[in-house]
Amino acid sequence: MTTRRTFFKRAGLGLAAAAGAPALMTAKAQQTQAGGDSFKLAIAGYTFHKFNLDQTLEMLKKVDVHYLCIKDFHLPIKSTAEEIAAFHEKCASFGVTGYGVGPIYMSSEEAVNNAFAYAKRVGVKVLVGVPFKFVGKKRVASADLLKLIDAKVREYGIKYAIHNHGPDMPELFPNAESGIEMIKGMDKRVGLCLDIGHQFRDGGRCPVKAMTDYADRIHDLHIKNVTAPDKSGRGIEMPRGKIDMTAFVRAVRKTGYAGACSLEYEKDMNDPLLGIAESIGYFRGIMDATR
Amino acid sequence: MTTRRTFFKRAGLGLAAAAGAPALMTAKAQQTQAGGDSFKLAIAGYTFHKFNLDQTLEMLKKVDVHYLCIKDFHLPIKSTAEEIAAFHEKCASFGVTGYGVGPIYMSSEEAVNNAFAYAKRVGVKVLVGVPFKFVGKKRVASADLLKLIDAKVREYGIKYAIHNHGPDMPELFPNAESGIEMIKGMDKRVGLCLDIGHQFRDGGRCPVKAMTDYADRIHDLHIKNVTAPDKSGRGIEMPRGKIDMTAFVRAVRKTGYAGACSLEYEKDMNDPLLGIAESIGYFRGIMDATR
Numbered sequence: 001m002t003t004r005r006t007f008f009k010r011a012g013l014g015l016a017a018a019a020g021a022p023a024l025m026t027a028k029a030q031q032t033q034a035g036g037d038s039f040k041l042a043i044a045g046y047t048f049h050k051f052n053l054d055q056t057l058e059m060l061k062k063v064d065v066h067y068l069c070i071k072d073f074h075l076p077i078k079s080t081a082e083e084i085a086a087f088h089e090k091c092a093s094f095g096v097t098g099y100g101v102g103p104i105y106m107s108s109e110e111a112v113n114n115a116f117a118y119a120k121r122v123g124v125k126v127l128v129g130v131p132f133k134f135v136g137k138k139r140v141a142s143a144d145l146l147k148l149i150d151a152k153v154r155e156y157g158i159k160y161a162i163h164n165h166g167p168d169m170p171e172l173f174p175n176a177e178s179g180i181e182m183i184k185g186m187d188k189r190v191g192l193c194l195d196i197g198h199q200f201r202d203g204g205r206c207p208v209k210a211m212t213d214y215a216d217r218i219h220d221l222h223i224k225n226v227t228a229p230d231k232s233g234r235g236i237e238m239p240r241g242k243i244d245m246t247a248f249v250r251a252v253r254k255t256g257y258a259g260a261c262s263l264e265y266e267k268d269m270n271d272p273l274l275g276i277a278e279s280i281g282y283f284r285g286i287m288d289a290t291r
Numbered sequence: 292m293t294t295r296r297t298f299f300k301r302a303g304l305g306l307a308a309a310a311g312a313p314a315l316m317t318a319k320a321q322q323t324q325a326g327g328d329s330f331k332l333a334i335a336g337y338t339f340h341k342f343n344l345d346q347t348l349e350m351l352k353k354v355d356v357h358y359l360c361i362k363d364f365h366l367p368i369k370s371t372a373e374e375i376a377a378f379h380e381k382c383a384s385f386g387v388t389g390y391g392v393g394p395i396y397m398s399s400e401e402a403v404n405n406a407f408a409y410a411k412r413v414g415v416k417v418l419v420g421v422p423f424k425f426v427g428k429k430r431v432a433s434a435d436l437l438k439l440i441d442a443k444v445r446e447y448g449i450k451y452a453i454h455n456h457g458p459d460m461p462e463l464f465p466n467a468e469s470g471i472e473m474i475k476g477m478d479k480r481v482g483l484c485l486d487i488g489h490q491f492r493d494g495g496r497c498p499v500k501a502m503t504d505y506a507d508r509i510h511d512l513h514i515k516n517v518t519a520p521d522k523s524g525r526g527i528e529m530p531r532g533k534i535d536m537t538a539f540v541r542a543v544r545k546t547g548y549a550g551a552c553s554l555e556y557e558k559d560m561n562d563p564l565l566g567i568a569e570s571i572g573y574f575r576g577i578m579d580a581t582r
Contacts, residue, residue, distance in 0.1 A: 064531060238572065239576065246580040274564065274568050277568040278568040278569065280569065280572065281528070281530055281570060281573035281575075282573065282575055282579075284573055285536075286576040289580035
């Protein structure tokens with residue numbers, strides 16, 4: 001039986017809107033939060049793209065996870081202040097904090113402006129995004145939008161995290177390196193949401209090396225495991241894949257990373273809960289064994 | 292997507308009957324089996340006492356577990372050779388090996404004789420049991436039956452593992468110590484199935500200490516977590532309980548234990564799969580992080 005205690009959650013990831021909101025969290029989750037981990041275990045909203053917010057929060061509750069990266073299908077970019085407040089209230093009733101937004105694909109200055117304004121209204125400190133332009137029908141990373149983003153992070157005090165998407169999109173941030181190359185010299189708040197699965201799928205690039213080399217630019221993490229170090233690699237329950245998750249967690253600890261480790265589970269998306277439970281359990285086991 | 296390969300499994304836990312049977316196992320499970328763990332991850336049959344064998348094997352498959360301790364509700368003690376062969380065949384079709392039998396409660400010489408004969412017919416090398424006598428209506432540990440069991444382990448070459456059951460049954464092996472006290476001087480094959488949850492529930496006794504102190508007598512393990520170090524403690528998803536599972540796994544490794552770590556999950560027994568997945572994931576995470 002889960003021992004649950006009501007307590008007033010501190011907004012550990014900088015969410016002003018929900019600060020002071022009552023929340024439910026197991027003793028274990030509280031201990032983990034309090035007990036020496038600089039980072040938080042979370043789930044990326046995309047995991048639940050076939051489910052509405054209520055279903056999503058029910059699943060988070062079942063696996064005792066208390067942080068969510070908010071996707072726009074759960075909270076549209078055009079949401080009003082009232083809609084945003086209602087969203088946070090519902091999350092808080094499940095003991096969940098929406099700690100960031102995205103990934104948001106943005107292909108114009110207006111889209112960048114809207115995304116930052118949205119992140120500010122939602123009250124989060126990290127915006128995961130993919131800035132691109134069309135070259136014909138192809139989506140290609142946009143240096144011009146990154147310049148604007150560099151100004152925006154200073155204006156808003158919000159971190160921007162470029163999401164890498166592996167060999168499926170070779171001209172749209174396939175790996176961490178392609179993002180880093182385009183943002184060097186910019187404000188450190190322009191950085192990465194390192195997706196370790198896509199990083200590994202892009203020719204077997206090492207997630208540990210990326211985590212270590214780019215630590216000061218990593219503002220969000222998509223944790224997952226995959227079946228192969230190439231384009232054929234598919235998402236799988238975390239214990240069963242090819243990425244050495246223990247080495248990765250040790251690297252995360254070593255860097256002092258203070259953001260979220262967000263599980264993005266992309267297998268069985270019509271019925272993902274069982275694989276999520278196995279994956280969250282696995283990551284927690286490694287967290288506990290490496291603390 | 293799970294990459295599964297057909298291979299000829301070696302009967303790592305001494306099951307002669309299924310040796311050479313084709314079995315399905317993920318690459319990860321094979322690696323774990325091959326990769327330096329002296330022990331096997333398994334599930335105790337009692338976990339599935341509301342389910343038939345087919346349902347049980349489907350659940351084992353979903354969580355990628357390949358060893359089962361056989362409970363008599365899945366394979367009755369009076370089973371014929373044909374029924375036992377059919378049982379093993381069905382298990383093998385799911386890539387599962389029944390590595391042991393029990394727990395079997397036995398209160399007479401005849402019951403002890405039957406249990407050993409059954410274990411031999413099933414082809415396993417470990418028999419988990421509870422030898423007792425009635426004192427009035429109360430079940431009390433039986434020294435006389437243990438004497439018979441001491442002879443039986445020599446006759447059959449089968450290990451006998453007394454299951455401890457915590458403060459709910461204070462005169463029927465509540466803890467490891469009470470079992471050890473009654474078997475000292477006997478053949479080392481008379482030993483324990485250390486249930487770490489019940490050990491901890493019995494006044495907060497330390498599972499790490501029991502594992503370490505009685506290593507040469509521990510022939511099976513029931514792994515689980517519980518909410519409290521006393522009689523009020525209830526089963527819970529493994530990451531969320533009070534037992535330090537990392538310390539326990541390290542102790543298991545240190546002793547060179549070569550049996551099974553069998554999850555006995557006793558929460559949500561009408562619908563246990565989600566909690567099993569979280570628990571198995573968690574234990575695997577600790578296994579991987581401590582290897």
